[in-house]
Amino acid sequence: EPEVTQTPSHQVTQMGQEVILRCVPISNHLYFYWYRQILGQKVEFLVSFYNNEISEKSEIFDDQFSVERPDGSNFTLKIRSTKLEDSAMYFCASSGQTTDTQYFGPGTRLTVL
Amino acid sequence: GDSVTQMEGPVTLSEEAFLTINCTYTATGYPSLFWYVQYPGEGLQLLLKATKADDKGSNKGFEATYRKETTSFHLEKGSVQVSDSAVYFCALSVAQGAQKLVFGQGTRLTINP
Numbered sequence: 001e002p003e004v005t006q007t008p009s010h011q012v013t014q015m016g017q018e019v020i021l022r023c024v025p026i027s028n029h030l031y032f033y034w035y036r037q038i039l040g041q042k043v044e045f046l047v048s049f050y051n052n053e054i055s056e057k058s059e060i061f062d063d064q065f066s067v068e069r070p071d072g073s074n075f076t077l078k079i080r081s082t083k084l085e086d087s088a089m090y091f092c093a094s095s096g097q098t099t100d101t102q103y104f105g106p107g108t109r110l111t112v113l
Numbered sequence: 114g115d116s117v118t119q120m121e122g123p124v125t126l127s128e129e130a131f132l133t134i135n136c137t138y139t140a141t142g143y144p145s146l147f148w149y150v151q152y153p154g155e156g157l158q159l160l161l162k163a164t165k166a167d168d169k170g171s172n173k174g175f176e177a178t179y180r181k182e183t184t185s186f187h188l189e190k191g192s193v194q195v196s197d198s199a200v201y202f203c204a205l206s207v208a209q210g211a212q213k214l215v216f217g218q219g220t221r222l223t224i225n226p
Contacts, residue, residue: 004156033213043157043202045213056213091156095212102214104149106156 002026004105006092012111013082021077021108023092032075033093033102034067082112115140119203119217126193127225134188134220136203144205146179146186151200195224
């Protein structure tokens with residue numbers, strides 16, 4: 001069964017450094033998403049992406065964040081200058097033509113020191 | 114704005130007990146409703162969904178009915194197993210196109226043998 005994959009599973013970085021989180025969505029999917037989950041809190045929507053552009057973004061997704069689909073398979077989330085409060089689990093998701101079902105990857109745990 | 118409220122956890126039950134996890138929602142449109150499950154160390158997996166009023170979603174012995182009159186989507190299972198121990202998230206999506214999911218806070222369920 002096709003699945004969403006994410007790398008790395010765990011990323012440790014110093015405050016102020018740039019990180020790139022990578023995702024490979026399910027191959028025939030058209031819509032891509034990033035969510036995050038701070039430890040013990042709700043899963044929060046960050047951004048959705050369709051047809052090579054951002055469809056919607058949350059208040060969290062400020063100028064420090066960017067997304068890209070650099071080729072036909074990868075979908076990346078870049079945090080330009082990490083802050084302590086960016087420490088969280090980041091989930092990538094994708095959905096196909098019927099967008100009501102999103103399939104999630106296993107997540108990348110980001111730890112900012 | 115759109116929101117989801119789940120019953121407070123954690124919930125601890127004995128094997129073969131009856132499970133109910135309450136979920137209510139507030140939405141401006143006509144949402145689709147979901148239950149996602151997160152097993153220890155893993156990502157979010159879709160458990161079941163319902164896209165319109167009075168629909169019942171079911172999977173792996175779990176059921177939830179979309180109740181528009183009470184704006185609820187409670188998760189039930191008649192006889193839980195130790196392997197059902199996980200965190201359960203209720204969620205909704207409303208918008209057309211690239212739909213973001215709005216999650217509840219999650220309910221941690223532990224089943225004791």
